[in-house]
Amino acid sequence: MSPQQTSTAQPVDASGQDLNPAEPDDALKEEYAELVDRVRAARTAYYVEDAPRISDAEYDALYRRLEELEALHPQIVANDSPTQEVGGEVSAAFAPVEHLARMYSLEDVFSTDELVAWMDKTAAAVAELPGAPAPAWLTELKIDGLAVNLLYRGGELVRAATRGDGTTGEDVTHNVRTIGSIPTVLQGEGIPEEVEVRGEVFISAKDFRALNEAIVAEGRAPFANPRNAAAGSLRQKDPEVTARRRLSMYVHGVGAATGLEAATQSEVYGLLEGWGLPVSPYTKVLASTGEVLELIEEYGRRRHDLIHEIDGIVVKIDDRRTQFRLGHTSRVPRWSVAYKYPPEEVNTTLLDILVNVGRTGRVTPFGLMEPVRVAGSTVEMATLHNQDVVRAKGVLIGDTVVLRKAGDVIPEIVGPVVALRDGSEREFVMPTHCPSCGTELRPAKEGDVDIRCPNARSCPAQLRERVFHAAGRGAFDIEALGYEAALALTAPDEPATPPLTSEAQLFDLTPEDLREVRIRREKRRKGEPTGETELVPYFWTKGTAKKPSEPTATTRKLFEELEKAKSQPLWRVLVALSVRHVGPTAARSLATAFGSMQAIRDADEQTLAGVDGVGPTIAAAVTEWFAEPWRCEIVERWAAAGVRMEDEVDASLPRTLEGVTVVVTGSLERYSRDSAKEAVLQRGGKASGSVSRRTDFLVAGENAGTKLDKAEQLGVPVLDEAGFELLLARGPEAFAGDGDDDDTPPPPGAGQDAAAETTDDEDGK
Structure with missing residues (x-):
């Protein structure tokens, strides 16, 4: 059974008996809550902001640990856990679009043993379906791109949207129309009156290199990887910018379709290609597990010689009727899986081990390495977590070390190449005093592995990290207050006394307070580094005889955003x-x-x-x-200073939902997902993200999906939008003794193609 299927199930032993795990302790609950927040933040950074803050490998580890905790302790499963949802959100920068049929993620496996186990389990499930043919395996490359849903009506492209959260995506129609390989009008015969075509928008490896070279020549930061280049290009507000980015697309299936007749997924691809849509040249149908493993090995050798970057192989059951009969879990299909290649490794020299002091005082060692190119980027730093990890890995300063990096990820020092040591290497010694303020370091409490700087109030490093954190997207969301600006505010090269000695002063700052702030930067001549440094103003312009110094545009923006931040909830x-x-x-x-x-x-x-x-x-x-x-x-x-310290509460709203748990799914006409949740909270209720036996009501709009199915299985009362408004106004008493199901909406998507295609690029993020 897959981790997705077991995440909310009670663990059982070999005989099927419940193991009744003990109540988890506070430390485990704390770890679980932090994991939920970190996974959700990673999804937002990856899908909405196109700026991943952690690597795929780190995300996978967090997500798997989350699944492990939920499997071992089902009683702690949060209603809004990321394991219960298809990952991704919808950016406010684009109009929201409702997909006709839901777009799913894929279950990931990370070894060939896991893949073989999945294929054996799936083949056994197919064998139990009366009349189902033995599985033929459709294989595809897992494209490092952005999932897009194309809607054609009467053969004409009428809408294009990103995957979003699987139900709602972002309208990127104007930008998609600039991609030359996507036809605006389909050609050929048998074109459905209405059809959703799913695929991946990507930038080829060759075009990605050219794009980054052009961006660097303009003095701008390059894209981290092809996936973010494609996503960032497709989300441009100016379609002309998108057109210049040389994007491509391969389609890999359909969602809702009227009158589409094809017995297999590979036949669907033939139809799509016949209508003029771009289909991957790397798709193959294979008969056995051995053939699939051979293909994985082949593309593992060739992965950097292909048209586009890949991070794995997708395996699907080819027969569409079998797909329909196997169905989906709450977030993944049971008939498809993504095998992910192991992280890449290179050797480099560990030049030094330094430490960083975080916002809560934790002191974390990190390796400074000879810069090396790996997995599409140049790496020179990698975390080592704590002194015990350094010791466990056995690395010495000066070692040649194995550096592992999976795709576009934060790197990991695996260990030393001991055979290459020449005797000049030296051990890392954890500092006894804070490198920022000189305070003696110690564990926060007895038994802690991590050591911390206890000088929380005055340590410049902790203050810098706290100021940067306060400006983050999950807090005040002050875009102009990035890491370098936080450093300039708390520890500039000049003056000796920084503008901020406490975050308490943040909203008292004025532009004049920042006039003399200077930081040291390398001198450049004709764009080239000289090796010399100079002190330059950070928040104000340099000023000349003709043009006096003044706050920079970024500084002006900083104070505008500080003012807006005062009204945050x-x-x-x-x-x-x-x-x-x-x-x-x-x-x-x-x-x-x-x-x-x-x-x-x-x-x-x-x-x-x-x-x-x-x-x-x-x-x-x-x-x-x-x-x-x-x-x-x-x-x-x-x-x-005017920062809001109290949420506005509409006292006229009745507290009709005290102690009531409500789940809202699908699309409502008069409520967005956030406004529906807010309406429940304002009336004293709990707005949950998933259905369980503790759910009191499910509100089902259009395209309600699997939450509606689960509610019906558990006997949870189901309301339409009118019923939701009645619940808000009068509470559960409005439905007391009402056994009439006439108001229950029919399952959304009835009559649509039930074997809705997955998005092959999604890792459950």
Whole structure:
């Protein structure tokens, strides 16, 4: 059984008996909550911002650990866990588009043993279907691109949208029309009156290199990898920019289709190609597991010689009727899987091991290496986590080390090449004092592996990290306050006293306060580095005899965004405070439960711990944070500067949903997903993201999908939009004793092609 299928199931032994696992402790619950937040943040960075902050390999590890915890402890599964959803979100920069049939992710496997096990299990499932043919395996390259859904009506392209969250995507029609390989009008015979065509938009390896060379020549930062180049190009607001990026597309299936007749997926590809759509030249139908493994080995050798970058091989059952009968889990098809190639490895020299001090004081070693090209990028740094990891890996400064990097990921030092040592190598010694402020380092509590700088108030490194965190997308969302700006505010080269000695001063800053701030940068002549450095103003222009110094455009933007940040909701302010363990999930829970910063400060630890989604560990951290006067000063100074410390509550709204859990799925006419969730929360209810036995009501709009199926299986009452509004107005009592199911909407998508195609590029992110 796949991890996706087991994530919410009670573990059983070989005889099928429940193992009844013990209640997880606070540390495990804390780890789980952090994993949920990190996976969700990674998805947003990857799919919405086109700027991944962690590697595919790191994401896969986080996601698998999340699945492992949920399988071992099903009682902690969060209703909004990423394992219960198709990954991805919809950017506010483009109009939302509802897909006619849902787009799914793919289950990933990371070894040939896992792949063989999946194929054996799937073949056994097919053998149990009466009349089903033995599986033929359709194989495709896993393109490093962006999933796109093309909608044709009467043979004409009327809409193109990104995958988004699987139900709702972003309208990128104008940009897709600039891609030469995508026909605006289909040709040939047998074209359905309405059909969704799914595929991957990508940039070829050759065109990617040329694009990055052009961008660097213009003095701009290059794209990290082809996937982000394709995604960033397709999301340009100016279609002319997209047209210059030389994007391509290969289609790999259909979603909703009217009158499409094809017995196999490979026949569908033949039809698509006959209508003028671009189909991958690398697709093959194979008869056996051995042939599939041979193909994986072949493309593993050739992966850098292909038209586009790949990170794996997709394997599907070719027979479409069998696909339909096997169906889907809540987020992946049971008839398709993605095998991912192992991370790539190179050798390089470990020049030094340095340490970084984080916003909570944790001191983390990292390796500084001879720059080396691996997996499409140049790498010179890699984390080593803590002194125990350094010791466990056995690496010495000066070693030749094995560096592993999977695709576009954060690299990992695997270990030393001991045979190449010449005796000049030396051991890393963990510092005893903070490299930023000189304070003696120590564990936060007895038994901790990590050591920390206890000088939270005055350590420049911690302050820098906290200021950068406060400006992040999950907090105040101040785009102009990036990492270098945070460094310039807290530890500039000049003056000796920085503009910020506490984040309490952040909203008191004026442009004049930043006039003298200077940082050291390398001199350049005709665009080339000279090896010399100079002090230059950071927030103001240099100024000349003809044009006096003035705040830069970025500095002006910084102060505009600081002003806007004052009106952010309470939960974002809580995140910005850098309270240990308080991420977006816990912050939302606290803000919803208490409504104001003062109420949170006044609550005792037991009251805080009783809030759903908080618990004793987070409650203790919040209590400890507010016990420090200098931290309370941050709140007071921000409040005095006009930062919002209390959420607006409409007192006229009745608290009709106290203690009621509601799940909203599908598309509603008068509510977006966020506004429907907000309507539930404002009336005292809990807005969940997945259906369980604890769900009181499911609100089902168009294209409700598997949540509707699960609700019906569990006997959860199902409401349409009119029923939802009645629930908001009158609460559960409006439906007491109502056994009439007339208001239950029919399953969305009835009559559509049930074997909706997956998006081959998705890793569950």
